Structure formats: structure tokens, C-alpha cells
Amino acid sequence: MPLHIRGSETTEAVRRLAQARKLTLTEAVKTACEEALARDEAKQPVSERLAAVHARLRAARKTGESADKAFFDREWGE
Structure with a gap:
């Protein structure tokens, strides 16, 4: 789709x-x-930038797993 720049x-x-770079x-x-x-995104408060991540985490189903040291060791293959 062509873009016509007027001005x-x-x-x-x-x-x-274009020439400089x-x-x-x-x-x-x-x-x-x-x-x-x-630049516009960086001006948004962190809470707004992370809102989508927070919403996804809240919507995720609970696994019943305990996030203790043994859990993380198992996830990292240790």
C-alpha cells in the first residue's frame, strides 16, 4: 500500500x-x-505497560504446584 507524504x-x-543513517x-x-x-511507550507508567501481563497472570489457572526451591530446581533440571 503506497504512502504519499505531502509537505x-x-x-x-x-x-x-535516510542519508544520515x-x-x-x-x-x-x-x-x-x-x-x-x-519513546511514547517508555513514557507510559510501568503499571500501564505491565497491565496486560498482570491480566494474563490473573487469568491463568492454578496448578496446585508449590513454587519452592525443589520446584525451581526441577524446572531448571537441577
Whole structure:
């Protein structure tokens, strides 16, 4: 799916990034987007970033296993 960028300032910024990092224009756009998303994610509180993990753990069925030293030794093959 083609992406049409309108705006000479935006086009120039993508070209400068591509040239500075020796990337194609497509790679430059992808890199810029991924880095911006990573920065946004890093700004979220840890509790929000871990919410999905916590929800999965709460939903997991109980095994009845005891998580003591013997359990972990057995899991690690010791």
C-alpha cells in the first residue's frame, strides 16, 4: 500500500534521516515511526505497560504446584 507524504518539510526530514543513517526512504520512515512509538511507550507508567501481563497472570489457572526451591530446581533440571 503506497504512502504519499505531502509537505516539503516532512519529505526533507525523511531524506535527511535516510542519508544520515544510510537507509532507503522506506526504512527511514519505518525507523522514525518505530522510534517514536518506543519513546511514547517508555513514557507510559510501568503499571500501564505491565497491565496486560498482570491480566494474563490473573487469568491463568492454578496448578496446585508449590513454587519452592525443589520446584525451581526441577524446572531448571537441577
